[in-house]
Amino acid sequence: xxxxxxxxxxxxxxxxxxxxxxxxxxxxxxxxxxxxxxxxxxxxxxxxxxxxxxxxxxxxxxxxxxxxxxxxxxxxxxxxxxxxxxxxxxxxxxxxxxxxxxxxxxxxxxxxxxxxxxxxxxxxxxxxxxxxxxxxxxxxxxxxxxxxxxxxxxxxxxxxxxxxxxxxxxxxxxxxxxxxxxxxxxxxxxxxxxxxxxxxxxxxxxxxxxxxxxxxxxxxxxxxxxxxxxxxxxxxxxxxxxxxxxxxxxxxxxxxxxxxxxxxxxxxxxxxxxxxxxxxxxxxx
Amino acid sequence: xxxxxxxxxxxxxxxxxxxxxxxxxxxxxxxxxxxxxxxxxxxxxxxxxxxxxxxxxxxxxxxxxxxxxxxxxxxxxxxxxxxxxxxxxxxxxxxxxxxxxxxxxxxxxxxxxxxxxxxxxxxxxxxxxxxxxxxxxxxxxxxxxxxxxxxxxxxxxxxxxxxxxxxxxxxxxxxxxxxxxxxxxxxxxxxxxxxxxxxxxxxxxxxxxxxxxxxxxxxxxxxxxxxxxxxxxxxxxxxxxxxxxxxxxxxxxxxxxxxxxxxxxxxxxxxxxxxxxxxxxxxxxxxxxxxxxxxxxxxxxxxxx
Numbered sequence: 001x002x003x004x005x006x007x008x009x010x011x012x013x014x015x016x017x018x019x020x021x022x023x024x025x026x027x028x029x030x031x032x033x034x035x036x037x038x039x040x041x042x043x044x045x046x047x048x049x050x051x052x053x054x055x056x057x058x059x060x061x062x063x064x065x066x067x068x069x070x071x072x073x074x075x076x077x078x079x080x081x082x083x084x085x086x087x088x089x090x091x092x093x094x095x096x097x098x099x100x101x102x103x104x105x106x107x108x109x110x111x112x113x114x115x116x117x118x119x120x121x122x123x124x125x126x127x128x129x130x131x132x133x134x135x136x137x138x139x140x141x142x143x144x145x146x147x148x149x150x151x152x153x154x155x156x157x158x159x160x161x162x163x164x165x166x167x168x169x170x171x172x173x174x175x176x177x178x179x180x181x182x183x184x185x186x187x188x189x190x191x192x193x194x195x196x197x198x199x200x201x202x203x204x205x206x207x208x209x210x211x212x213x214x215x216x217x218x219x220x221x222x223x224x225x226x227x228x229x230x231x232x233x234x235x236x237x238x239x240x241x242x243x244x245x246x247x248x249x250x251x252x253x254x255x256x257x258x259x260x261x262x263x264x265x266x267x268x269x270x271x272x273x274x275x276x277x278x279x280x281x282x283x284x285x
Numbered sequence: 286x287x288x289x290x291x292x293x294x295x296x297x298x299x300x301x302x303x304x305x306x307x308x309x310x311x312x313x314x315x316x317x318x319x320x321x322x323x324x325x326x327x328x329x330x331x332x333x334x335x336x337x338x339x340x341x342x343x344x345x346x347x348x349x350x351x352x353x354x355x356x357x358x359x360x361x362x363x364x365x366x367x368x369x370x371x372x373x374x375x376x377x378x379x380x381x382x383x384x385x386x387x388x389x390x391x392x393x394x395x396x397x398x399x400x401x402x403x404x405x406x407x408x409x410x411x412x413x414x415x416x417x418x419x420x421x422x423x424x425x426x427x428x429x430x431x432x433x434x435x436x437x438x439x440x441x442x443x444x445x446x447x448x449x450x451x452x453x454x455x456x457x458x459x460x461x462x463x464x465x466x467x468x469x470x471x472x473x474x475x476x477x478x479x480x481x482x483x484x485x486x487x488x489x490x491x492x493x494x495x496x497x498x499x500x501x502x503x504x505x506x507x508x509x510x511x512x513x514x515x516x517x518x519x520x521x522x523x524x525x526x527x528x529x530x531x532x533x534x535x536x537x538x539x540x541x542x543x544x545x546x547x548x549x550x551x552x553x554x555x556x557x558x559x560x561x562x563x564x565x566x567x568x569x570x571x572x573x574x575x576x577x578x579x580x581x582x583x584x585x586x587x588x589x590x
Binding site: 009010011178181182184185186187188189190191192206207210211214215 | 301302303336339341388391392395396398401403404405406416417420421451465466469
């Protein structure tokens with residue numbers, strides 16, 4: 001069981017060296033831009049297409065595999081089918097031209113809607129993939145802590161949250177290692193995790209989950225002891241071992257993001273229509 | 286049942302920055318009914334090699350023949366501009382292909398991993414031990430018989446059968462987990478540092494148990510870095526260092542090879558060093574009889590008449 005999507009890969013590219021805070025803000029802006037509505041369907045298509053191009057360029061720069069995403073999409077075909085079925089019966093898309101498959105009335109609009117959702121899904125996956133595979137988990141928590149720091153005024157225990165998140169992230173590889181070890185041990189006892197009847201599969205999963213639970217409970221209590229033994233106090237002020245340095249690169253990143261944000265907000269508010277502007281008339285979408 | 290390994294290479298994370306060559310050009314034979322020690326420090330590739338023996342890992346290239354069950358990832362060549370080059374794509378495809386009838390292989394080769402107690406999961410001891418044999422499709426009565434025999438062998442009596450494995454002591458848990466592998470009746474039993482974390486008496490008991498299983502006709506492969514164990518129990522020793530086999534001989538030969546020991550990080554057993562010194566000093570000691578303290582004492586007694 002290897003997690004190919006979203007795992008940190010230690011290359012040394014420009015995106016990898018970018019400050020985690022810049023990357024986090026960037027991710028949020030890109031996500032917002034992907035889901036905003038820009039008036040007509042054609043404009044949505046154009047802007048989402050533009051975002052897709054940027055994302056592809058970014059993933060080439062950061063050496064994250066864009067094509068691998070489609071492999072993970074293959075595993076989501078159930079969701080795609082569900083989306084299609086839901087949309088067929090939703091009243092919101094029951095307008096315009098239609099055709100029949102057997103007894104079921106299917107609107108062209110439905111097909112368009114579903115493909116839009118899929119396009120956005122791919123873009124969102126690609127964006128998050130770039131963020132998680134270029135940012136070390138520890139830097140990620142640091143960025144999150146920084147982003148939430150205004151809430152300190154409201155007496156929200158930001159530090160405790162970020163400690164919890166960073167510990168959880170820290171133990172993902174450990175847990176993955178552990179589960180691989182247990183899977184190998186059980187495979188040696190004749191368990192087949194890939195094939196077999198449903199009942200066998202459930203049993204196979206149980207043979208993995210129970211030992212995993214037991215070992216993580218043991219690990220967590222040991223960790224608590226170790227932290228307390230070294231005088232950890234959640235309420236005291238803490239300093240940082242590694243300081244992030246703000247560089248020129250990050251400034252450029254922020255400027256680029258600011259321009260992008262302004263552009264999408266203007267486009268979304270004023271509903272600028274490129275095609276009317278160019279005088280091209282298209283069929284309604 | 287023997288295992289023949291030819292030109293085995295294994296690389297982790299091939300093509301990634303984290304790439305690591307774990308095994309390089311391993312050629313060896315594990316003989317039938319032999320008690321073989323696999324010696325090496327942490328990171329020498331012991332565990333990686335072991336996982337190849339029942340198909341948990343597939344070699345990056347190389348060939349393993351486990352009693353005519355063949356895992357063959359030999360180099361494949363193709364023509365390119367009139368030259369013979371290695372066809373990595375075809376090899377990768379072959380590596381990813383599903384192994385046929387892998388269960389029959391896993392039944393033949395039983396592996397006890399480090400800290401095997403982590404594999405326990407059933408609610409009673411007897412159920413956990415019979416999980417393995419049941420998976421390999423033995424009949425209900427056979428499963429129960431095998432499991433009881435295995436538990437008996439490791440010294441867990443019938444009062445334990447209905448207890449949950451999680452409330453046992455560390456040593457008992459480990460013995461139950463090992464019984465779970467023995468109950469599968471493998472022809473080859475592989476153990477990866479089985480004595481780590483046990484106290485002296487538990488270690489002694491476990492090794493005696495392994496020797497008993499060996500005497501019953503099972504081949505044993507024991508990964509260890511404890512030279513006393515190698516001297517006392519093993520018939521053959523294979524020494525791994527940084528992914529390569531650096532020595533393959535009997536323990537007696539290994540511990541007498543001063544030149545080799547000087548350059549490696551191995552420390553011969555104290556008993557053996559002492560015996561060697563006695564021999565150098567002129568005492569007529571038969572080194573092949575020296576296994577532990579008591580056998581050395583007897584040898585000294587014999588030599589002095």
